[in-house]
Amino acid sequence: MTAGVQYDRTASIYLGHANIFYGTTSEPGPTLSPSWHVERDVTDLSALFACAQSGEADIYNIVNSTYTGVIYANAALEFYPASSEIPAPTVPSLVLPIMNGEGGAGVLGTTYSKLKQPFTLPKNVERVYLDVISQSQSNDEFWYTCVPNALTGPLESCGDTAFRETEISIDGIPAGVAPVSAWVFTGGIDPDLWIPIPGVQTLDFKPYRVDLTPFAGALSDGKSHLFEIGVYNADSYFLATANLLVYTDPGASVVTGALTTDTLSQAPSPSEWQDLQLDSSGNGHAWLKVASTRIFTISGYVNTSHGKVTTTLDQNIDFVNYQTFTLSPTTYNQNIVQVNSAALKTTTTDAQGTTVVQGQVNFPINMDIGIQVNPDGSESQTTTSDQVSLVDLAGSGVGGKTLTYSKEEVKSADTLNFDAGGNFTGNTGTESTATDEESNEQGEYYYLGLTAKGNVLTKIATKP
Numbered sequence: 001m002t003a004g005v006q007y008d009r010t011a012s013i014y015l016g017h018a019n020i021f022y023g024t025t026s027e028p029g030p031t032l033s034p035s036w037h038v039e040r041d042v043t044d045l046s047a048l049f050a051c052a053q054s055g056e057a058d059i060y061n062i063v064n065s066t067y068t069g070v071i072y073a074n075a076a077l078e079f080y081p082a083s084s085e086i087p088a089p090t091v092p093s094l095v096l097p098i099m100n101g102e103g104g105a106g107v108l109g110t111t112y113s114k115l116k117q118p119f120t121l122p123k124n125v126e127r128v129y130l131d132v133i134s135q136s137q138s139n140d141e142f143w144y145t146c147v148p149n150a151l152t153g154p155l156e157s158c159g160d161t162a163f164r165e166t167e168i169s170i171d172g173i174p175a176g177v178a179p180v181s182a183w184v185f186t187g188g189i190d191p192d193l194w195i196p197i198p199g200v201q202t203l204d205f206k207p208y209r210v211d212l213t214p215f216a217g218a219l220s221d222g223k224s225h226l227f228e229i230g231v232y233n234a235d236s237y238f239l240a241t242a243n244l245l246v247y248t249d250p251g252a253s254v255v256t257g258a259l260t261t262d263t264l265s266q267a268p269s270p271s272e273w274q275d276l277q278l279d280s281s282g283n284g285h286a287w288l289k290v291a292s293t294r295i296f297t298i299s300g301y302v303n304t305s306h307g308k309v310t311t312t313l314d315q316n317i318d319f320v321n322y323q324t325f326t327l328s329p330t331t332y333n334q335n336i337v338q339v340n341s342a343a344l345k346t347t348t349t350d351a352q353g354t355t356v357v358q359g360q361v362n363f364p365i366n367m368d369i370g371i372q373v374n375p376d377g378s379e380s381q382t383t384t385s386d387q388v389s390l391v392d393l394a395g396s397g398v399g400g401k402t403l404t405y406s407k408e409e410v411k412s413a414d415t416l417n418f419d420a421g422g423n424f425t426g427n428t429g430t431e432s433t434a435t436d437e438e439s440n441e442q443g444e445y446y447y448l449g450l451t452a453k454g455n456v457l458t459k460i461a462t463k464p
Contacts, residue, residue, distance in 0.1 A: 001025065003033040006069025008185040009061050010135065010239070013075055014104065016053040018097040019241045020045055021075070022105075022133050023204045025059065027186040028069040032195070038204040042077070044131075044245060046091040049077070058104065094122070094246040098130075098227055105135070105241040108234045111267075115229040115240045123254045125220045126304055127247040127311075131207035132178050132229060134166045138237035142189070144182045144321060144338050144365060146235070147288055148272060154282050155325055156332070160235040161290045162321035163270045168210055169228045170219075174264040176210035177294055177317050179340045180231065182365040182387070189369065190383045193412040195455040197432045200387040200408050207243070208361070211346060213311040214300030217257015232268055251305030261312070264296040270319075278327065286325040293318050307351035316343040332371040339364050344393070357403060359393035377420030382429070384413045405439045430454050437464075 006028050013021040020042055026034040042048075061071050082088035098117040100106035106115035121128075136143050139158055146158040166178035184199040194202070219225055231238045249255050270292040278284040299312040318341050326333040341362040348355050366386040373379045389408045412432040417425045434450040449461035 001028050001034050001072065002068075002070045003028050003031055004068030004070070005030065006061070006067050006071075008187040009059055009071065010137075011059045011071075011073065012057070012105065012241070014056045014058075014097070015045075015048045016055075016095075016097070017099050017103040018045065018048055018095050018243050019105075019133070019207075020048070021204070022135070022207075022241060024183075024185045024202055025071055026198060026203065027191055027194075029191075029195075034196075036198075036203055040204060043089060044091055045095050045243070047093060047095045056103070090247070092129075092245040093248040094244075096244040096246065098229060098242040098244060105133075105239040106229075108134075108229075108231045108238040108240055109236055110234055111230065111232050113230060113234060115242070116226060117244075118224045118226050119244065120222065120224045121219050121246060122248050123220050123222050124249040124252050125216045125246055126249045126255065126302055126309070128212045128216050128219060129245040130168060130176065130210040130212055130227075130242055131245065132166060132168065132210060132242040133205050133207045133240065134164075134178065134180050134229075134231050135183070135205065135239045136164070136180070136237070137239060139235045140164070140237050141185070143180070143233075143235070145323075145334065145336055145367075145369075147323070148274070151274070151276070151286075151288070154276070154278060155286060155327075155334075157334070158235065160233045161270065161272060162288075162323065162336070162338070163233055163268075163290045163292055163319060164238075165232045165268055165292065165317070165319065166208070166240070167230045167232055167267070168212075169230075170212070170215055171226050172228075173259075173262065174266055175212055175215060175262075175298070177264070177315070177342075178208040178210055179317060179319070179342055179361070179363055181205070181208075181363045181389070182338065182340070184365075184385065184387065189367070189385070190381065190414050190416055192414045192416065192427045192430055192455060193383060193385060193432065195430075195452075196457050197410060197412070197434045197450055197452050199385070199412075200389045200410050206389070211311075211313055214262075214298045214313060215259055216311075217255065217300055217302040218259050220255050220257065220302070249302075249304045255302050255304050257300060257302035259298075259300040261297055261299040264294070264298060268292045268294055281329075283328045284326075286327075288323045288325075289321065291320045309348065309350040312347045314345040314347070317341075318343070330373040332369075334369045336365065336367045338366070355395060357393055357395040359403075360390065361392075362388065362390040364388050378418060378425075380415050380417045382413075382415040384411075386411045402439055403441050405437070407437045408435070410434045 168176040294317040451459035
C-alpha cells in the first residue's frame, strides 16, 4: 500500500462466490507505506478447486484528492502432495456459499435483517458445518463500547447495548449460535495502537465454525431448505458471509435420519444492569453490565452405509460486557471488560463406540479509553487494549489428545496529544506486544512473540 491518507478497508476474495479470504487492510500514513502477508489453510475448501470457475477480489477503496493511499494485492494457492506419512485429509464434498444477491457478503442492519440462501442438498448428507464471518462496521464498528439507547447522549457512546450475537436457522428452526469477534481495525480507537502490530485477526478474520450435523438426516430428504443468518442487536451495519461445508456418504446415495432434540431458543434474552451517578451537568460516575447465557442441546442421527451415527451438541454460549464511566468537565474515561465465550461438547456415537470432543472458544477484550483536558486547553487521549482469541479443543476416544489449540493475544498502549487548537502534537508511551501459540493432534507446536515500542518492532521471539 502506498503512503498517504487512507482509511482501513475491507478486503475479500471469493471463488464460485464462496469466501476464501476476508479481512481488513492496514491503514497507511503520510510517510508510512505498510505491507503485509497472510496465510490461510483452505484445505476444507478443496472442492472449490476441482474445476475452473469464476472468482472475485474486492477492496472497497476510495482514491481522490483527499484519500491518496493506493492498495495493491496479489494472491496465490499452494498445493501440497499427499504421502504415506501425511495422507490426504477427508474434505467436504461440497462448499456452498451463503451470499447476497450479487454473490458477496450481505448487509445486516437490524436484528431482523437476514442473509438467506435456499439449498437442495444431496440425499446422502452425513455431516454439515457452517463457517460464518460477521464483520461490524459503521455504527456497529465499536459495538463492544455501546450502551443502551437511552444513555447514548449522557455517556457519549453508540446504542443497542454492547451485546451482539450471530444467529443461524434452518427453515426457521434455531440451528446454531456464533459469538461475534470484537475485531479492531487499524484505524480503530487510535491508529498508533496498531503500528506496527495490528489487533487480533485484523488483517485475516477467522470464520467461526457452527456444527449443523444433527440436521444432516433432515437435510437429506431431497427438498429445498432455507438457511438464514442474522446478528442480534445489529445497529445499522454488519457484513456477513458464510460457507456451508457438506460431507456426503461415499458408500450410499441415500441416507435417512432426523433431528431429535433442539432446545436452542429463537433469540437470546440478555439481561441489563446500570447505575448512574450523574449530576444535572452530566458529570459523575456510571457502570453498566449486559449479559447473555445460552445453554442448549441439539441432537440428530443419520443411517449411513456404515451404520447409525448420532451426533449431540451441548453448548454454553456466555457473554458479559461490563463498563464503567467517569465524566467531568476535564475528564472522560470509559473502561470495558468483556468475556465472549463458548463451551462446546460434541458426542458422536456410531458402530465403533462413542467419542467426545470438548473445549472452549473465547474472544475477550479489555479496553480503557481516557481523555484529559489540561488547564491550557490542550488535551490527551490514553488508550490501552488487551485482545485474545482462544480455541482449545480436545477429544476423548481419540487418546485424549489436543485436537486444536490456538491462542493469539495483542496488548497495546498509546497516548495521543493535541494542542489547544485541536492539532495533533505527537504521541507518547506507545508500546505493544503480540503472542501466537498453536499446537495440533500431531504434537506440533508453534510460538511467535513480538514486541514494539515507539511504533518500531524491537523484538521477535520464537520461544516463550
